[in-house]
Amino acid sequence: MSQANLRFLGVDCDDEDVYRLLLRRGGFAKAELVRHLSQEAPQADTSKEPRDVHRRLTALGLATETPDGLLAPVSPAKAVEGLVESKVARLRRDLEEEVAAGGIVDSLLAEHEKSLDGGAHAPDVSGTTQHIEGMASVRAVIDELTFFTRTESLTTSPTGILSPESISHARLLDSRILRRNVHMRTLMASSALEDPTTMNYLRELDAQGAHIRISYEPLERLIICDRAAALTPIDPAHTSRGAILTRDPGLVSALVSLFERMWQTAHDLPAATEGEAVETLVNPFQQRILRSLYAAEKDEIGARELGIAVRTYRKHVASVMQLLGASNRFQAALLARERGWI
Incomplete structure (x- = not known):
């Protein structure tokens, strides 16, 4: 049977040979590397420094450098997970850029608007402002806006x-934005502090790089993307009625200023107390299961570490x-890490 390789994940043969050598031997000092490449991985390019x-x-x-200067291998599961994650991020970025450049979403939206022509929920388009009626239509617009957000989400x-x-x-929307390193700022009313489910999610976002503040003053409902488009409710007292989408530069600028004023009077998300957040959705034993799923190579190893039967x-x-809504164990470990559960 031919040996599987990592080329499809962006690792060339020479570097994979070195990684496999590290897995066999445990780690090497820089001065020893060329000699071992020559002896143990004859196909590698030994001219490389x-x-x-x-x-x-x-x-x-694939490897880490220890304090004493040794090159040590990263465990195969974590190494491959990182390679997959990097390739998926690159593919996602390339595909989204191709979609944006090709105008496919605009083309599909044009078809959708034809079906709504004359309907009760057809958007009222007037220059750079649209009235979006119904929550389903509002969510569709939010999906579209976040798909194209590249710099900032307020x-x-x-x-x-x-x-x-x-x-x-x-x-799904927030993770999509944060994966692109979009600067996300979110303002929450102080009632969030009293709701464990909400706080758990806010800490999840915070762990992924979002900036969150708590306001003790009244807030206006806003969604602003790239300082180029903004959504506000048609009726703030009855948000289910729909929203107003504006791309007018003057209106968007005014709404950004409003957001900034509310942001300045708000307070940073308080630090989590011990045991807070994760335990609202997963209990301590489930956390141990998730950690073992991320670190253990086999079920037998994970079960032995937890002191339970393999079937259990x-x-x-x-x-x-x-x-987690995961389709496989690899995805479960990745999702748990993204959400700050492990």
Whole structure:
């Protein structure tokens, strides 16, 4: 059977040979690297400087440099996870840029608007302002806006309480934005502090790089993307009626100024107390299952570390996979890490 390789994940044969050598031997000093490349990996390019090999392998996430200067291998599961994550991020970025350049979304939206022509929920387009009626239509617009957001996302939540259903919908959009390193700022009403489910999600976002503040003053409902488009409710007292979408530079600028004033009077998200946040959605034992899922190479190893039977271990793994909405164990470990659960 031919040996599988990592070329499809962006690792060339020479670097993979060095990584496999590290896995067999445990770690090497820079001065020893060329000799071992020649002896143990004859197909590798031995003309490469040891420092360059160190740099490439650490940049790929295949190895780490210890304080005493040794190059040590990263565990295969974590190494491959990092390579997959990097390739998925690159593919996602390339595909989204191609979609944006090709105008495919605009083309599809034009078809959709034809079907709504004359309907009760057809958008009222007037220059750079649209009236979007109904929550389903508003969510579709939010999906579109976040898809194209590239630099900044500003949002407020005047109620401060996020239901599990709204969190489930928001998580996909928010993760999409944060993966692009978009600067996300979110203002929450102080009632969020009293709702464990909401706080858990806010800390999840905070761990991913979002900036969150709590306001004790009344908030206006706003969603602003790239300082180029803004959504506000048609009726702030009845947000289910729909929203107004504006791309008018003057109006958007005024709404950004309003957001900045509310942001300045708000307070930073308070630090989590011990045991807070994660335990609202996963209990301590489930956290241990998730950690073992991320670190253990086999079910038998994970079960032994937790002191339970393999069958019981697999039952708990299936439970946390369902909780995360993951289709496989690799995805479950990745999602749990993204959400700050491990």
